[in-house]
Amino acid sequence: MKAKKIFLIIIAFSIFLTGCLPHESVENVALVNIVGYDYVDNDLVQGTISVRHFGRSKEEIPFEQFLSFTAKSMKEISSGLESKSPRPIRLGKLSLALYDERLVTEGISEIIDVLARDPHIGRDVYLGIVKGSAKEMIETKYSENETTARFLTGIVEQNERNNFPKTNLHKFLYAYYGDGIDGFLPLLKLEENEMKMDGIGVFKEDALVHEVPYSDVFTYKLLIENFNDGTQGIEIGGKTVVMDNIGSKVKYRLYGDRNNPKFSVNIKMKGMVSEITDLTAKDTYKLTDQLEKAFEHYHEEKGKRMIKQFQEKEVDPLGLGKVLKNRKGHFDKEAWEQQYPNVPVEVNVEVQIVETGISA
Amino acid sequence: MNNTNKIPVPEHLLVTSTMVFLLVHSMQVGVGILGFEKYIAMDAGYDAWISILIAGVAIHLLLFMIYWILEANGGDLVSIHTSVYGKILGGLLNIGFSFYFLLLSLTVLRTFTEIIQVWVFPQMSVWMFALAYLLLAYYFITGGLRIVVGMCLLSVILGLPLLLFKFFPIQNGQVDNVYPLVDHSINEILVSAKTSTLSFLGFELLLVFYPFIKNAASSKKWAHFASFYTTMIYLASALVAFIYYSEEQLQFVTWGTISLWKIVDFPFMQRFEYMGIALWAYVVLPNICLGLWAASRIPKRMFNIKQKYILILYMVIVFIATIRIDDRNLIDGLNTFTNQIGFYFLMYIPVLFVLTWIMKKVRIANES
Known part of the structure; x- marks a missing residue:
């Protein structure tokens, strides 16, 4: 019994003593x-x-x-x-x-x-x-x-x-x-x-x-990740139309083989029109087709131009090399760096305008 | 089955067959899981998840062999060795196993102390922590296997919620990284599978605590469940690490799993890794207890001396070794050494299996 007590005391001490740290x-x-x-x-x-x-x-x-x-x-x-x-x-x-x-x-x-x-x-x-x-x-x-x-x-x-x-x-x-x-x-x-x-x-x-x-950051984010926030306004026929993003998804597709890869970046975005600087515009919902086209065109062009710039500067923030590496294997870093500036990259944007707000 | 060498263990010291799940699982999951990602990805890259599955299957095979050996012979490691090799050679092998289990305990204790030194208290004196930990372990081990099993239960329950926190790194990672494409040769995947088997070390303790299991035959499925569960945990951990880190980055991360916890972020709490490390102290404790228990049990069975005396001797050895091994290089060396030795001991199981099988054949032939 006595030994047990002493033992418990030793344990208690050793536990409390570990607290003696600065x-x-x-x-x-x-x-x-x-x-x-x-x-x-x-x-x-x-x-x-x-x-x-x-x-x-x-x-x-x-x-x-x-x-x-x-x-x-x-x-x-x-x-x-x-x-x-x-x-x-x-x-x-x-x-x-x-x-x-x-x-x-x-x-x-x-x-x-x-x-x-x-x-x-x-x-x-x-x-x-x-x-x-x-x-x-x-x-x-x-x-x-x-x-x-x-x-x-x-x-x-x-x-x-x-x-x-x-x-x-x-x-x-x-x-x-x-x-x-x-x-x-x-x-x-x-x-x-x-x-x-x-x-x-x-x-x-x-x-x-x-x-x-x-001005390009929103499109850049569309290329990089899925998200459901953010706003972007564009000019259509002298009027500014602003759309809120309520959900965008980006998918990378890879065609061709390891030596001749072809990428396509597919973006699907749902949006809500939040502002049109033209009070005379009635029935905005009838314009949606036209607006969707305009936004698609805007982001596609911007995306392509941005990727072109990346390729010129030989930087790859989208991680296209990583996509190639993950999906085709046997990744050769040097060969990839050689071919990167000339790799064809497509950008496809699909915009769906879901709502146009509470005023017509 | 002819349980010729059955070792009598008093009823009140036995553990139920379900508890084998805890014993096997908690001995397999130790400090290794905190940093194994880097090592398995070294050879096979992101394809290492296949290696884990291969290793898992191999472990099931070895478990099957262990059960077969035990059922054919009855008794435990000591009696099997004596009946297969005789007194002297068998005795030497027994001592070898005893030291191996001791080494397992030492590695776990020293590596965990290092983690605390690096992550939490750089100024902490190693001997103080090791002493406190060993005294705690002594307290449990002298309580008997049943107390240790209780500790295992605690450790499994405490370790479980930590798995939920894998959710945060997945959010921050690139799922594309685990695209199911095999990019490495079979050879590389097998090398990595060899590395992964080392994460599963510890189930061979079954050879020692087998006589303590009530209804040993029905414990078989629990051991296999445990091994399967461990494989799944390792697989999940590896996949999450591969999603979170880029392949090259992983090689710069010493403790993959602990670094993963860093990204866990609650409104009321940041820096979850401290919590994780603290909880891991409970996961590691039964590991050390079981190792020391098995290590000291073998000499007790061989020489019929009180287990307590051997335990104290072993603890002194572990204590001194923990203090003497005092920098990253040595600790890394200790881990590599233990892994090498562990691999040989795993490879020894099929050898024992074949020998027992031959012996049984011969015995049956002689009897008829």
């Missing part, structure tokens, strides 16, 4: 919400972070602090930032990482590696390219009652639910490491103290090589 509560650490990196010169990179400090008592109001440090390597930047912070910096709550355009054009493999390696960083972190300075974007005050971090993340999140395709760290790494597919990230821009989503940057390996302008 632990940190939110009040004692600096939780980073945004990091931004700017190109300084060939060697140097400037890192900026936004840190949210939580109060130790009720009276202390949580505040946001911005820190910057310029150094050569990522590790040096983080230790430099640490030297400016009153509390240890922790990256666990990171939600947005920004890179300035110049840096991204040079290549960001080193910075991405830091994010990929650290077990404390989530895979749903948003990455973004900043036209201009990332530091400036982080340090601008946008809203009185929201932190900059939450505000910026909100903008990206909201847009990726609508017209922008979904991106996050995982999706970027997927494309970065994968053969036959190239990554893309949203482009952000600071305009008169307002941040806006300005398009999409397409990568070759780890460097930015191509930009899709904002």
Whole structure:
């Protein structure tokens, strides 16, 4: 009996003693919400972070602090930032990482590696390219009652639910490491103290090589994924017609053999007309056939033109190489890269206008 | 069947035949499942799902052989070895098996400690964690096989909901990746099948705990169910990993399944992997218990000494080894070593099967 008791005590001790590890509560650490990196010169990179400090008592109001440090390597930047912070910096709550355009054009493999390696960083972190300075974007005050971090993340999140395709760290790494597919990230821009989503940057390996302008983003998203949100307006005979997407599906078809592949991208979209800038137009539902044709034509042309551009720049954000690899096998990366610029790609769009709103 | 060497085990220590499901399944699923995707995809790429099925079938065959051997001989591994090889050679093989089971436990414990070090507490001292864990294991093992089986039940139930979270990575993945096209040669798929069999290691423990099963004959189907269930879990895990990661990316991911949990996102909770790792502590515990139990049971049967003393000796060995193996390279080496050894032990089962079969033939011929 006695032995058993002693034994239980030992177990209890050993269990409680495992709790004797350094632990940190939110009040004692600096939780980073945004990091931004700017190109300084060939060697140097400037890192900026936004840190949210939580109060130790009720009276202390949580505040946001911005820190910057310029150094050569990522590790040096983080230790430099640490030297400016009153509390240890922790990256666990990171939600947005920004890179300035110049840096991204040079290549960001080193910075991405830091994010990929650290077990404390989530895979749903948003990455973004900043036209201009990332530091400036982080340090601008946008809203009185929201932190900059939450505000910026909100903008990206909201847009990726609508017209922008979904991106996050995982999706970027997927494309970065994968053969036959190239990554893309949203482009952000600071305009008169307002941040806006300005398009999409397409990568070759780890460097930015191509930009899709904002006006093409909706069509781009149609090509990339299934979704049921977003709006796009087009001009028909001098009138603007706007359609809400209520459900689009994209399918890739592959014809021909491994050496002479032919792709066709088939998009089926259901939409609702939400605006026609012509009050005299009566019986809009009678126009649907005409409108459907117009939208189909618009997206097909845009899609084809966009893919042509990708082929010219030799980037493959649609992952056509991956489709070929998955469906035909024996994928030869070099041969594919040779043939990619001349591979025929068709775009077929089928638009069905389901409703035209509650006024005729 | 002529159960000539039947080992008497008191009624109150027996486990019902249904429990064999838990014993086999929970020993098969351990730390391996957290990172096996990378290794099976190394040779066969995305076609590795076929390899898992091949390995699953092979395991069913081996299970069939084990049951045949056990039923033909009665008794357990020790008595079978003695009757097939005699005292000395049989004894050596028994010791070999004992150390092998010990090695299984060590690998599981050390790998799980590493996961905690890398993912959760980098500053944690290994010996403290290992000591706490081993003491816990000691507590269960001295309670007897029935207590360990209870722990297995807990681990299976706790591990189940984790499967539901595979839904999140599928949402973020490309289903096109698992397009049913076989792109690799049969050879490559077989190499990968060999790698996958290692995920199923542990069912050979049946050789040791067989005498503890009540109505052993009716436990056969449960063992096969368990093995089938494990195959399905591995298949599902592999397919989800293939959908979520691109083929080349997978080679950069050390623990595929844990990294998958990272994408799980609830409004009230992020970073699900910490939860998953914590729950996995329960999945790993019966694994270590069963391994140590079987390892210490063999010498007890051979030399008739108290199992407790051997258990303590073995635990000290595991404890010291856990502390001495202290970096990624060594741990990786330990895993590779265990897998190699494990494969040979699996290959040994058909050999034993053939020998038992011949012996039985000879015996029948002599009797008539």
